[in-house]
Amino acid sequence: MIKVGVVGYGVIGQRLADGVILQEDMELVGVAGNSKPTLAIRALKEKGMPYNLYMASFENKELFDELDIPLSGTLEDLVQKCDVILDATRAGVGAKNKELYKKYNKKAIFQGGEKNEVADVFFHGYANYDKGVGKDFLKLTSCNTTGLIRTVDCLDKAFGVEKIAITIIRRVADPGDYHRGLTNALKVDPAPSHQAVDLMTIMPHVQATGILVHTPVTHGHIITVVASLKEDINKEQLLEVFKAHPRIRVVKIADGFQGNAALFRYARDLGNPRGDMYETAVFDETIVKSGTDIMFAINIPQEAVVIPESIDAIRAALKMQVDGNEAVSLTNKYLGMGKWM
Ligand SMILES: NC(=O)c1ccc[n+]([C@@H]2O[C@H](COP(=O)([O-])OP(=O)(O)OC[C@H]3O[C@@H](n4cnc5c(N)ncnc54)[C@H](OP(=O)(O)O)[C@@H]3O)[C@@H](O)[C@H]2O)c1
Structure with missing residues (x-):
């Protein structure tokens, strides 16, 4: 089981977590928020905390305590427990977080808002899967x-x-x-x-x-x-x-x-x-x-369209599949893609 962490629990991060959970060959270790109990985090609590929550900063810890939202640790704790990080923070934050991923020798997949230089390869599951195989840092297209x-x-x-x-x-x-x-x-x-x-x-x-x-x-x-x-x-x-x-x-x-x-x-x-x-x-x-x-x-559909290719990126970076067709087929299967066909 590949251990995955999602950093940034906003529009894309929530959906990445939902997508990873569906992959039978991956385990979601947890998700990391920034510092505040955002609406997405409040909804996570109201749903019964299906995912462990880590925070980049504990400066507002009392707000989480007031809302009875359990915290599993810091962003740094999460990174150490994972094989790969899906970084879905706001554009520019991923580049800063990269230092942390490098510190613990972890692979990471960044989203489209980051500059191309953040990654070894600019990645798309269908068009250039081969280029991502074994790479440490991949960046998804927008x-x-x-x-x-x-x-x-x-x-x-x-x-x-x-x-x-x-x-x-x-x-x-x-x-x-x-x-x-x-x-x-x-x-x-x-x-x-x-x-x-x-x-x-x-x-x-x-x-x-x-x-x-x-x-x-x-x-x-x-x-x-x-x-x-x-x-x-x-x-x-x-x-x-x-x-x-x-x-x-x-x-x-x-x-x-x-x-x-x-x-x-x-x-x-x-x-x-x-x-x-x-x-x-x-x-x-x-x-x-x-x-x-x-x-x-x-x-x-801008909020969810990048999820399949992000999962493909995990498969490439971790060499879970060396063949792109095999990789995208597995992602598709676990996400239930093509049910209409
Ligand atoms: N939205 C789209 O349609 C879309 C589509 C494809 C790709 N993308 C790309 O996906 C990435 C994320 O976009 P988004 O729309 O999901 O942004 P978003 O909704 O603003 O979510 C970003 C989240 O990251 C959190 N965050 C900020 N700094 C953090 C840190 N140091 N550690 C942990 N969490 C942190 C923010 O929390 P706070 O608010 O508390 O700071 C926020 O919840 C961007 O690169 C964007 O370009 C977006």
Whole structure:
């Protein structure tokens, strides 16, 4: 059993812990918060403390005592007990925590907000699993890049991709992020978007560029992709490969999947915890040809989409599987991916 610790119990950290628990070949030693009893930590207590809680700082210990929240030790204690750490702290904190992981000679997986330099390899479970095998520090792609690479890699393996151009319609905050303000405006970033640049770091043979537009919504990003493939394929060929991919779900607007909110609601109707979705959805009716290029729109459920690839990263770093296909299949199996197929 590989012993895993999750550091940072926010939007991503909570979901990483839930994902690790489902892996039959991994054990979750505990989760670490920062210093305060956040809502996520209060919810953990109200759920009966399914995970042991460690804290980076004990400066507010009396608040935890008042709320009767048991603490299992310090962040340093947690690190010592683990084989690998999933660091899901706020961007920039992971780089500082890395010193602690190095001190105890522990491997760590960082999330997309950290700078690339934090890690030995910028990682995606499907596109470059081999590069992560045996490495000490891996960094995951961001939510948009993770979902985007799933589709581009899927097409690349089937037909070869030469070039893509994307437009990202980006949700501006996660639900409950009051600190981002109450907004009603769209905001355009200078091109190329980091997601296109990041994709080229992981898939250097693909030319990628793109534009990102922030939108005042919280349930999911939508990306439109125009792909130039090495073969001139039709919609049916594209659908065939997407439908065979356990992390890509093809949905129909005609069935009611009109956009991000419909998918979020469907995930809630499925009874998924918090309405989480691990999969990237492709809207069937958006698939169109533009000359020999092919265009489509995908939905990125930002809060949960990076969980499968984060688990893949543990498998690579710990050499649990040397073969990428075997690794992603196990992650998919334990997370229950592709149940709709
Ligand atoms: N949210 C998304 O949609 C999304 C998607 C993909 C990737 N990511 C990436 O995932 C990472 C985490 O993002 P997030 O949205 O989950 O952030 P978040 O909700 O703000 O959670 C970060 C958590 O880390 C805690 N923390 C801060 N310093 C810590 C420390 N030294 N030790 C332990 N815990 C500490 C924070 O606690 P306090 O609040 O008490 O400081 C907070 O609970 C970032 O790199 C982000 O770019 C986010």
